[in-house]
Amino acid sequence: MKRFAFVLFLAVLVLLAILFVNTYRKGSKQLQGVNTASPLELPDSIINHLAQAIRFRTVSNADPSQMDSAQFEKFIAYIGKTYPLIHSKLKLERVNQFGLLYYWQGSNPQLKPALLMGHYDVVPVIQGTERIWKYKPFAAEMAGDILYGRGTLDDKVTVMGILEAVEHLLKTGHQPERSYYLAFGQDEEVSGLQGGKQIAELLKSRKVQLEYVLDEGGVIKSDGIPGLEKPIALVGVAEKGYATLELSVTGEGGHSSMPPPQTSIGVLAEAIDRLQKKPFQARLGGAIGHLQDYLAPEMPLGTRLAMSNRWLFKPAIISMISQSPAGNASVRTTIAPTVFNAGVKDNVLPIEASARINFRILPGDSVEGVVAHVKKAINNPQVKVEKLGQFDSNPSPISDTASLGFRLIHRSIKRCFPDVLVAPNLVVGATDSRYYTGLTNNIFRFVPVRMNDEDLKRVHGTNERINKGDFKNVVTFFVEMLKGDRGEKVKG
Numbered sequence: 001m002k003r004f005a006f007v008l009f010l011a012v013l014v015l016l017a018i019l020f021v022n023t024y025r026k027g028s029k030q031l032q033g034v035n036t037a038s039p040l041e042l043p044d045s046i047i048n049h050l051a052q053a054i055r056f057r058t059v060s061n062a063d064p065s066q067m068d069s070a071q072f073e074k075f076i077a078y079i080g081k082t083y084p085l086i087h088s089k090l091k092l093e094r095v096n097q098f099g100l101l102y103y104w105q106g107s108n109p110q111l112k113p114a115l116l117m118g119h120y121d122v123v124p125v126i127q128g129t130e131r132i133w134k135y136k137p138f139a140a141e142m143a144g145d146i147l148y149g150r151g152t153l154d155d156k157v158t159v160m161g162i163l164e165a166v167e168h169l170l171k172t173g174h175q176p177e178r179s180y181y182l183a184f185g186q187d188e189e190v191s192g193l194q195g196g197k198q199i200a201e202l203l204k205s206r207k208v209q210l211e212y213v214l215d216e217g218g219v220i221k222s223d224g225i226p227g228l229e230k231p232i233a234l235v236g237v238a239e240k241g242y243a244t245l246e247l248s249v250t251g252e253g254g255h256s257s258m259p260p261p262q263t264s265i266g267v268l269a270e271a272i273d274r275l276q277k278k279p280f281q282a283r284l285g286g287a288i289g290h291l292q293d294y295l296a297p298e299m300p301l302g303t304r305l306a307m308s309n310r311w312l313f314k315p316a317i318i319s320m321i322s323q324s325p326a327g328n329a330s331v332r333t334t335i336a337p338t339v340f341n342a343g344v345k346d347n348v349l350p351i352e353a354s355a356r357i358n359f360r361i362l363p364g365d366s367v368e369g370v371v372a373h374v375k376k377a378i379n380n381p382q383v384k385v386e387k388l389g390q391f392d393s394n395p396s397p398i399s400d401t402a403s404l405g406f407r408l409i410h411r412s413i414k415r416c417f418p419d420v421l422v423a424p425n426l427v428v429g430a431t432d433s434r435y436y437t438g439l440t441n442n443i444f445r446f447v448p449v450r451m452n453d454e455d456l457k458r459v460h461g462t463n464e465r466i467n468k469g470d471f472k473n474v475v476t477f478f479v480e481m482l483k484g485d486r487g488e489k490v491k492g
């Protein structure tokens with residue numbers, strides 16, 4: 001017995017040793033010793049440029065014939081007038097009419113070009129919610145230092161931020177070594193099929209290979225995350241895939257006074273219930289694994305120990321993360337029944353019942369895997385399962401945090417925001433950058449705007465707004481990205 005207790009004691013000691021070695025073996029992954037950028041001489045008027053850009057109602061529509069193309073033309077004319085150096089020194093191609101592709105020739109043809117992108121379309125303001133906006137959504141009014149309007153965050157801040165940065169650099173006579181593309185889509189909010197996708201296809205047809213792509217997707221989470229109150233720049237290194245399945249059941253119909261045990265509505269409802277009770281398996285690898293590697297050394301001891309020993313604490317970490325919808329979305333493929341159609345009259349048995357289920361697919365899973373999971377979970381031949389298909393996409397590959405693009409982003413963030421931690425992350429929504437897979441392995445998704453949980457709700461929501469200082473920071477960040485890019489010489 002004594003001997004057993006001794007062996008147990010030894011085993012506990014060994015385990016503790018392993019846990020602590022893992023915890024302290026890896027130090028901080030934050031770039032150290034980066035000099036803070038000196039403030040740029042940017043005129044206050046740049047916020048007026050963004051304000052004017054907001055006033056064009058560039059609302060995209062899944063049916064391109066329904067978009068107000070005059071507004072898009074006016075936006076393009078406005079940036080042409082506002083950024084004269086860009087429009088005299090860079091080459092502009094209009095792709096499929098409203099997609100904008102600029103090319104800035106670098107001095108060193110040995111370097112692969114890079115691509116900065118964003119979209120200038122916006123989502124509509126939901127009818128009836130205009131009243132709850134503090135200022136009219138397309139009036140672009142300033143309240144003190146805050147500019148209100150649809151698109152201030154998503155995503156005219158990126159488009160105008162890149163344009164301001166490039167115009168500023170041209171004014172100072174800067175000549176990049178690397179060539180740069182700037183790509184701005186007109187329909188990201190309705191899938192990007194007309195804009196982002198066409199621009200990417202054009203570059204593919206020209207056999208272009210890119211060093212890196214930087215799109216929207218991640219922000220600076222100013223209120224941190226549970227356990228870490230410091231602001232964190234979450235740089236998307238991967239994004240989830242997308243699929244919508246239609247489930248349908250055909251019943252007999254007839255008079256509701258003599259119903260069968262289950263109508264088509266009952267069969268379909270039961271199928272959805274079964275599916276929801278069989279969630280996809282949660283995983284901690286991939287982009288979320290990288291996120292934890294970056295955050296662990298910054299965490300208080302207990303969390304640091306758990307995050308550094310995921311081989312042991314994985315179930316506990318997953319159950320903690322899964323408690324919030326946002327956390328849950330980061331560790332598994334999600335299931336969202338979004339549309340249910342059935343029945344015509346209260347005394348008539350329904351014939352057709354159908355529902356749409358939207359899935360956001362975790363890297364590692366696939367559209368086909370989702371279909372198989374759904375069929376297995378429902379396990380009822382009466383329920384037809386079909387892909388809607390139009391917007392389906394598999395999850396993106398995971399971009400390399402050791403690549404030049406990520407190091408450049410990391411360094412530029414530290415130069416502009418010395419108080420901020422940098423971490424790679426998984427983007428749970430879809431961006432136009434997914435069309436660029438194949439043009440580069442290094443696709444990143446980040447705009448350096450500070451947002452807390454409240455601000456995040458304004459994206460696609462009510463009272464979308466940006467602080468004047470935040471917009472200046474975005475411009476400074478893009479200037480740093482472009483000026484700091486010295487080919488392979490970027491350190492750290």
Ligand SMILES: [Zn+2]
Nearest residue numbers: 154155188216
């Ligand atoms: Zn967007």
